[in-house]
Amino acid sequence: MSSSSTPVIGVLALQGDVREHLVALAEADALARPVRRPEELAEIDALVIPGGESTTMSKLALLFGVMEPLRARVAAGMPVYGTCAGMIMLADKILDGRDDQETVGGIDMVVRRNAFGRQNESFEQGVAFTGLEGGDVHGVFIRAPWVESVGAGVEILASLHEGTEAEHIVAVRQGNLLATSFHPELTGDHRVHAFFVEMVRAVSHGG
Ligand SMILES: NC(=O)CC[C@H](N)C(=O)O
Numbered sequence: 001m002s003s004s005s006t007p008v009i010g011v012l013a014l015q016g017d018v019r020e021h022l023v024a025l026a027e028a029d030a031l032a033r034p035v036r037r038p039e040e041l042a043e044i045d046a047l048v049i050p051g052g053e054s055t056t057m058s059k060l061a062l063l064f065g066v067m068e069p070l071r072a073r074v075a076a077g078m079p080v081y082g083t084c085a086g087m088i089m090l091a092d093k094i095l096d097g098r099d100d101q102e103t104v105g106g107i108d109m110v111v112r113r114n115a116f117g118r119q120n121e122s123f124e125q126g127v128a129f130t131g132l133e134g135g136d137v138h139g140v141f142i143r144a145p146w147v148e149s150v151g152a153g154v155e156i157l158a159s160l161h162e163g164t165e166a167e168h169i170v171a172v173r174q175g176n177l178l179a180t181s182f183h184p185e186l187t188g189d190h191r192v193h194a195f196f197v198e199m200v201r202a203v204s205h206g207g
Helices: 018-027 054-063 067-075 085-090 191-205
Strands: 008-012 031-035 046-049 080-083 091-095 107-112 122-127 137-142 146-150 155-161 167-174 177-180
Touching: 008 018, 008 191, 018 031, 018 191, 046 085, 046 191, 054 067, 054 085, 080 085, 080 191, 085 091, 085 107, 085 177, 107 167, 107 177, 122 155, 137 155, 146 155, 177 191
Parallel strands: 008 031, 008 046, 046 080, 080 177, 091 107
Antiparallel strands: 107 146, 122 137, 146 167, 155 167, 167 177
16 A cells, blocks of 8 residues: 555556546546556555446456456455446346346445436436535436345445435445446536545544
8 A cells, every 4th residue: 555645546447547547646636547457457446336237247357367457456445436437336136237247346236227218318416415515516426236235244435316216326336336327427416426525535544
């Protein structure tokens, strides 16, 4: 771990909206860099897994040999933030995935891919996010997953209501792992990234 107060945060750069996360992290006062190879994983304090396509990301992570090193670092407590496809990658269990699709795992949750359905492929909605000041976050949902269920150790940070129907969980935290169904990196509002950078600082300073 870096001992400086500016954490080095990688963005998993196999596929997806890497550049937007690099910009958002830099604006949230982190040193951000793309990460592709196992040896690059060893040089970061924390990681963002971007949105994109989780089936492709899974395949490339296996191909590049980063899946196992990533699992090892997650098990060792490295903070990771996953958005959308990145949320899927952090799920211990997924529904509607491809048969050969693997995840990094780490969050005790069941995530359903493309959960909001075809009619609702992409939409934008205000999201009340526990722990963030300044009002709703602007939620950009693109073929987004939702969290179907969580284990006892998982904190629910945001949910959406569908009409009068059930709530769908769209943001969670378990220990040093954070995941959102939506894409704060596509908005100019970097409060969720700043929230993650604070999580990373807390870990670094705590030793
Ligand atoms: N915007 C996104 O990241 C979409 C996620 C995509 N539907 C998947 O399953 O990976």
